[in-house]
Amino acid sequence: xxxLSLHSFxxxxxxxxxxxxFASCEVAKNPALKGKCVVTGKERGIASSMxxxxxxxxxxxxxxxxxxxxxxxxxxxLPSDYETYSLYSxxxxxxxxxxxxxxxxxxIDECFADLTGMRRPNKMSYEQMAMKIKHELDMELGMTxxxxxxxxxxxxxxxxxxxxxxxxxIIPGYNIHLYLAKLPVExxxxxxxxxxxxxxxxxxxxxxxxxxVTALQFASEQPEWVKLHFSKPFQEIHRELNGGFVYPxxxxxxxxxxxxxxxxxxxxPSSDREYVFAQLSxxxxxxxxxxxxxxxxxxxxxxxxxxxxxxxxxxxxxxxQAISAPQEIIRSVREKFSQVHRxxxxxxxxxIVLMDLDHEDVRTADLFGDSxxxxxxxxxxxAVDSIDAKFGKHTVFLGSSWKAVNSQSHRGDRGEETxxxxxxxxxxxxxxxxGLPFLGKIDR
DNA sequence: TCTGGGGTCCTAGGACCC
DNA sequence: TCTGGGGTCCTAGGACCC
Numbered sequence: 506x507x508x509l510s511l512h513s514f515x516x517x518x519x520x521x522x523x524x525x526x527f528a529s530c531e532v533a534k535n536p537a538l539k540g541k542c543v544v545t546g547k548e549r550g551i552a553s554s555m556x557x558x559x560x561x562x563x564x565x566x567x568x569x570x571x572x573x574x575x576x577x578x579x580x581x582x583l584p585s586d587y588e589t590y591s592l593y594s595x596x597x598x599x600x601x602x603x604x605x606x607x608x609x610x611x612x613i614d615e616c617f618a619d620l621t622g623m624r625r626p627n628k629m630s631y632e633q634m635a636m637k638i639k640h641e642l643d644m645e646l647g648m649t650x651x652x653x654x655x656x657x658x659x660x661x662x663x664x665x666x667x668x669x670x671x672x673x674x675i676i677p678g679y680n681i682h683l684y685l686a687k688l689p690v691e692x693x694x695x696x697x698x699x700x701x702x703x704x705x706x707x708x709x710x711x712x713x714x715x716x717x718v719t720a721l722q723f724a725s726e727q728p729e730w731v732k733l734h735f736s737k738p739f740q741e742i743h744r745e746l747n748g749g750f751v752y753p754x755x756x757x758x759x760x761x762x763x764x765x766x767x768x769x770x771x772x773x774p775s776s777d778r779e780y781v782f783a784q785l786s787x788x789x790x791x792x793x794x795x796x797x798x799x800x801x802x803x804x805x806x807x808x809x810x811x812x813x814x815x816x817x818x819x820x821x822x823x824x825x826q827a828i829s830a831p832q833e834i835i836r837s838v839r840e841k842f843s844q845v846h847r848x849x850x851x852x853x854x855x856x857i858v859l860m861d862l863d864h865e866d867v868r869t870a871d872l873f874g875d876s877x878x879x880x881x882x883x884x885x886x887x888a889v890d891s892i893d894a895k896f897g898k899h900t901v902f903l904g905s906s907w908k909a910v911n912s913q914s915h916r917g918d919r920g921e922e923t924x925x926x927x928x929x930x931x932x933x934x935x936x937x938x939x940g941l942p943f944l945g946k947i948d949r
Numbered sequence: 950t951c952t953g954g955g956g957t958c959c960t961a962g963g964a965c966c967c
Numbered sequence: 968t969c970t971g972g973g974g975t976c977c978t979a980g981g982a983c984c985c
Contacts, residue, residue, distance in 0.1 A: 549953065567950070612985055697983050736959065738983085768954060815952075821978090854953090 513677035516750050517620040517631040520653045520661035521601060521642065523593075524670035526614035527554035529648035530593045531583055536647070542577050544570070547584040557670060590614075593646060600641050604634050609754040617658055617754050632675055639673050655681075658752045659745035662694040663720075678748050685721035685746060693720050695742045700735075707734060720746060761862075762799065767792040768856035771909075774813045776851050781810065782842055783908035785855040786835050790906055792857050793831040797890060802827035804861040808838050810845055811854040818845050819856075827863050830882050834859075835905055 523529060527545040532538045542562060546553030552573060555564045562577050573580055594613045602608055604627055607619035620634055627634055635654040642650045649671035653664025656678050663684065667674035676684050691701035704723055708714045714722060724746035731743045741751045767788040775781055785808055796803060804827045809819025820841050828834070834857070846852075889901045902910050 546953095551953065553953095565950080567953070615985080695983065699982060736982095738959070763957070764955090766955060770953065856954090 513679060514621075514631055514656055515678060515748070516656050517623075518655060518657055518661040518754075519601070519618040519620055519635055519638065520658070520665040521597065521616050521618070521638070522651045522665045523597065523614035524649045524651055525554050525556055525560070526593075526648075527585060527590055528556040528559070530590050531586070532556065533593065533647040534589055538581060542580045544573060544580055544582050545585050546570070547582045549585075553585060596646055597642060597650075600645060601638055603641075604638060607754055607756055609756060610759055617661065619754050635673060635675060643671070656748055657745045657750045658754070659694050659742055660748075663688060663692070666692070681746075681748055682721055685724055686719055688720040690718045690720050690723045693723075693742060693746065695738060700739060760799070762801065763862065764858055764860045765792050765795050765801070765803075765862065766856060766858040767795075768854055770811075770854040772853075774851040774853040776849055778846055778848070780908050781846060781852050781855060782839070783906050785810075785838065785857065786831075786903060787906040787909040788855055788857045789834050789838065790831045790903055792859055793829060793834065794890070796829050796859060796862070797886065800865045801862045802829045802865065803834075803859040804863065806834060806860060807858045808845070809856050810852050811856070813851040813853050818847075820845055827861075830886060831903060832882070835903065
C-alpha cells in the first residue's frame with residue numbers, strides 16, 4: 506500500500522523534546538557548568554541524565570556513579586532538583602503556548618502542540634512556526650531542544666528524534682515514506698522490543714525480509730493483515746505511520762492519577778522481617794504524602810516484596826471506605842504481611858501501589874459517627890505535611906518506618922564525617938528527624 | 950545494561966447474571 | 968435442570984513509555 510498524501514499537512518502536530526533535559530537545566534541554572542561533564546542522579550547512585558560532553562566520554566543512562574567517576578575523574582555529579590526542572594518545563598510549555606492553546610504536557614521534558622489552523626492567526630507557515638518556537642526555546646531557556654513537525658503524534662515524535670541534539674525535522678505528508686524507509690521499526694514510538702521481534706518474525710516468514718525490518722515495511726502492510734496479527738495499539742500505530750490521525754492531544758495540565766506507587770530497593774538485601782516491613786512502611790508513608798498533595802483518597806491498594814532473584818510476591822487489599830492516612834494502610838498490611846513474607850528469603854525491594862483514587866469531594870459521607878476521630882487524624886496529618894514543607898521531606902515519619910529511616914544515615918560510599926563535611930561545603934544542613942511512634946495507634 | 954522508579958493502556962479469562 | 972447465548976464486571980499480567 507503506497508503512502509501518499511496530497512497535502513503537506515492534513516494536520517500540523519509539533520513535538521518538542523528537551524535535549525538531556527535535567528543536565529541542561531543544571532547548566533542553564535549555573536552557566537559555570539557549561540562545556541563540562543555534568544551528570545544528574547546523585548541520590549540514586551546511577552546516572553539519570555548527562556550532558557553531551559559526558560555522553561561523548563562514554564557515560565550512558567543508569568550507569569553507576571562509581572563507574573562514571575573512574576571514567577571521568579573531573580565529572581560533576583549533582584542530585585536531581587525536580588523543582589528547577591519543572592520550572593523550566595513550565596517555561597517550555599509557555600513558549601510553545603504563544604503559538605497555540607492546544608498543548609499536551611506530555612512529560613517534564615516533552616510536549617506536543619497542535620498547530621492546525623494557526624497559520625492565519627500567527628501569520629506564518631507551519632514550518633516557520635516550528636522554526637520560531639525552536640529558536641525562542643533555545644534562546645530563552647539557555648539550552649537546546651529537538652523539534653519535529655508532522656501530521657500526527659507518532660510521526661512528530663519520529664521527526665523530533667531524527668536529529669539530536671538541537672534538531673529540527675519536518676515531515677510533510679508527501680515525504681513520510683522517505684523517513685520511514687530509514688527508520689528501524691523498533692524505533693517507532695509504542696513499538697518495543699517484544700513487538701518488534703514479533704514483526705521481524707512475521708514479516709520474515711511472510712515476505713522473506715532479512716535483516717532489520719523498517720517502519721516503512723511494517724506500514725506498507727494492509728490494515729486487514731495488521732488487524733489479524735496485532736492488538737489495538739499496534740493497529741493504531743500502523744494507521745498513524747500511514748499518515749492517519751488517531752491519537753488526539755490531551756490538552757491541559759496533567760493532574761489526576763489512576764494510581765500512585767512507591768518502590769524502593771535497599772542494599773544489601775535483607776531477610777529481617779521487621780526491617781523489610783519498615784521499608785514497606787516508609788514507602789506507604791511516601792505514597793500517602795503524594796496522595797494527600799493531590800487531595801486524593803484510595804479504596805484499594807497492593808503491596809509487594811521483591812526477592813533477590815527478582816521474583817515478586819504481593820497482596821491486594823480492598824477497603825469499604827476511601828482513605829488517605831498511612832497508618833490505616835500500614836495496619837492492614839501488617840495483618841497480611843506474614844502471608845507474603847517468607848522467613849529466610851532475601852528481599853531487595855518493597856513497594857506499594859494505591860489504586861481506585863478518588864477526590865475528596867467524591868468521598869461518601871461518614872454515616873457511622875466516626876468523623877470525629879477521622880478529623881483528628883486529618884489534623885495530625887496536615888501538621889505533618891506542614892512540618893515537612895518547612896524542614897524538608899520526611900522530617901516526620903511513623904514509628905513503623907523507624908528501622909528503614911534510621912538505616913539511611915549509614916548509607917553512602919564515604920565515611921559519615923567526610924559526608925557531613927561535604928554537605929557543609931555544599932551549604933546543606935543535616936535534616937532533623939522526629940519520630941512519632943504513637944501516630945500509628947488506630948483501632949477500628 | 951544482571952536490572953532504578955513511576956506511570957498508562959490493553960487483553961484474556963473467570964465470575965456472575967439474565 | 969440437561970442445555971444455550973449474551974452481557975458486564977473484575978483481575979492478572981503483558982507491553983510500553985519517560
